[in-house]
Amino acid sequence: MKNSHFKYVGKRIPRIDGPEKVTGELKYMTDYQFENMVWGKVLRSSFPYARIKHIDTSRAEALAGVLAVLTHKDIPGFNGFGIVVPDQPVLASDVVRCTGDAIALVAAETQEIAEHALSLIHVDYEPLTPITDAEFAMTDRAPFLHESGNIHSHVTIKNGDTEKAFSEADIILENTFYSPRQMHAFIETEGGWGVLEPDGMLTIRCPGQYAYRDRLQIARALALNPARIRVISNPIGGAFGGKDEITVQIYLALLALHTDGRPVKIHLSREESVIAGIKRHPFKVQMKTAARKDGTIIANQVRAVADTGAYASLGGAVIALAIEHCCGPYKIPNVDLEGFCVYTNNGISGAFRGFGVNQVCAAIETHMDMLAEKLNLDPIELRKKNVYQKGDTSSIGHVLKTSVGTLQTLETAEKCELWKNRALHKKDISEPWKKRGIGLATSFHAVGMGIGLPDYGAATLELMQDGTFKVGVGCEDIGGGNGTVYAQIAAELLNCSISSISVVQGDTSETIDSGTVTASRSTYTGGKAIAAAVPNMIRLLTEAAAEIHGVMPENVLMGDDELYALKEDGEKTVTYKDIFHYLYEKHRPTKVEGHFMLPKEQEEFKGSGGAPHHLYGYLTHIVLVEVDTMTGETDVLRVVSIPDAGKVLNPQGLEGQAEGGAVMGIGYTLYEDVLMEAGYHKTTNFTNYILPTIRETPIIETFPVDSAEETGPFGAKGIGEVVMIPIIAAITNAIYDAAGIRIKHLPATPERIFAALKEQEASTPVNLNE
């Protein structure tokens, strides 16, 4: 099927939710206020690590305007949560392991009374020495933060014989890389509503990334039948992985049980969000890479340590994905890879766009750049020599059965203006002490869950009274625009106008379980599920039309937004409205479902924690930077993003992702870090957490390579994460190209760049002939 045959798929369809979001008309859940509402607040720990000896809530309870003060004693069910292992207490009872730990909840008439009540709760702590270094946490000298020890997970992948390869190599590189604790910095901080309905149902309205799983985690803590809980998780003011885990849903549920049916609201301040919210894992990555003179990479050895903070959340999966991706999209025959996910008292880290790949991509792609320089090879040539293609075996020993676009992205990179004219661009400096450079990097990111996790999609299609269709997909729209793609796919396949499609997402009473909106999976999975539901809807429509006109279903044809029944006396038009009324009168259902299982690899690499995945998206970035050598400031001036997203369903949506991802990557590389000292946050809010603004946003061009993936909806894959990954190393490689310094400790702040420049100056021998 060619693009041109399609009315919606592959077209620049504007976001269906765009106007109300852009105008501010849309109310997010935390925007709501109700007359009889109650405010909820959370008491967080005063210490990063301490034993709790006693909690006295009596003074808080006595305060006028306080409805409830709850502690661990008030949890009806299991006092814990966590997507993989529920190691995080809902409310700490005997020990606190980070300053984000919750100890008590308050519901009060006003926010101020609630805050004041928190200050009246007396917690008797016995402070302990916090563990703030992941490497130290792994030693015998460190006390155990959890019974199972401080190493939450250890994953390994081995292939070939690295020792032998190192002994035969022409060149070996060995470096250590450090990465920052990036914050999701969504515009809507964690928050929502809980209310106990008159019929005894508990409704939780709270932005999340998987309403059905949130519901189960709430049910477990409340010891309540999940069917008695409704979770509404859409719309969302941004998530990026930071709302994948439980945020405040359980607190809302607990408080709602104690407010006499009055709705209770919690909305974290930015300061509380910084302390309690999940972050990106800071990594230490040690990498040793060997190559032959001709540029063939023959070995890679990696040891990565991820600081997951006080609780696991998805840390185990993050380190597993990191290790799976740490050799890049290359075929390196000998690899020896291991990763550790380690508990410390540094807040909590978990899911975040890229999911561990960002940190390791920075390492391998810096090594690729160093190799190209040392071997005097073109950086693209070197990569082309080592990339795998469909049917090849990757570094981790995986035979790729799905589409692989790396080579096309590199070929496109070679031909693009920025790369072809890089010598010219380099010379074009704005002031004499400034230096320009161009850097490139390529990477990939799995789509969907790894082995061991069931991965399915489901969608509902409902014919409405006015003849329109309602598409229901559990996956929320966390900003990526999957709802628009769902509408496009449904309209295309139902042969109706896109304005006849409404989309509902993220609501346990309106949608069926479709899995998470993570792992770059929701376009692929949700799209396929809709495609599976459409034939059921068409059958329902044709059969009804056939009945109405007394013809055989074969004699019903689909037109634009209507059907035709072929009768002896000619064609009869049947509108979808007619069909709705016909079915309604007969009390017959107007809703169908579609289900889809994500294809998986058969065998897991032992000890890898879920590798390999079946499907990956690929991307190459090129950037132009200018370094001010007097101050160390770096400007990213241009970005070229070349994704392989499979078939592009909506170019405008893809560009939105590519541009947002690039800016997030720029922030990660140059500015962002949540600084901690001795277990306390030094970064407090957006005054000192430095996000890129429009003035740090360069020109970003997106040139997708169209490599259709047979298994995807209309050939699509996923792109939500890889869009921010290679740019990290592309920027640091460009800084090297500009100023001759390698930054291995991110973010590359002006101060770090300036220090590197100073060091370079000090170590450069003076040329006496000059």
Add this chain to the structure above:
Amino acid sequence: MFVSEIDMLSPRSLKECLFILENEKSSLRLLAGGTDAVVRMKEGKWRPDYWVNLKHVDELRFITIQKDEIQIGPLTTHSEIINSPLLQAHADVLVQACQEIGATQMQNMGTIGGNIATASPAGDTIPALYALGAVIELTSLSGKRMINVEDFFIGPGKTAAQPNEIISKIAFNVRGKNDIGIFQKLGPRKAQSISIVNAAVTLSMKQGTKECTGGRIAFGSVGPTVIRAKKCEAMLTLGPLTDEMIANIGRVAWKEVMPISDIRASASYRRDMASALLERGLYRLLKRWAEHEE
């Protein structure tokens, strides 16, 4: 004190305002654009019984020229300064400083009086006012007094203003056509950032040359208050401001500052940056001068 318990008084004239400051027994704080005040209120630092809202005291909002003196009302916003042709012609250094404050929203709301009164060592208009040799007029019910900008600041957040006084005017001399200035800021990013180091320079140039007959240099965020760099200033007139001379002057700046380490930067980086900003600023200023001469 809860935020909801704070009340607000909105005087209609300067006189009424001064009367309140003199006689009201409760704790008070003036409120201009609120861009510092609201932040500190939320942090729990500033919770007076009453905000004294200056919004309607229009007589504090002006930009005028009186004989040889430029006068600015404290309620003048950064945007008004940026867009003033008079200040563009006579106070380039201040206009540039205001352009570096926050971003558009902050420039529209924030006032020069608020920036001075907050007395942050990193406040961006302050080095510019040092470089212009500005004086600050304080008014109370009992009268007015003028105070040199350099004597106004005592320490971070501390000024010479008494509780019954209000900043009523900022003034400096009209500058000649060979007087030029520049403001340089280094922040963790380009917009919405607090200065790691900032620097303001004004020079009086000799027509047709690279020679300078005198100048002022001030640094912010490298000490408890803004610091005037007198050694560097003395070097300005030693000879033509060649690239080499500029680099030498920059190097001396290192010795004039006494910064601290904080979340934004280390003390040693700040030191180096004082030198870098001065050198970069002088270079840019001289380039502009040369282009202007052509």
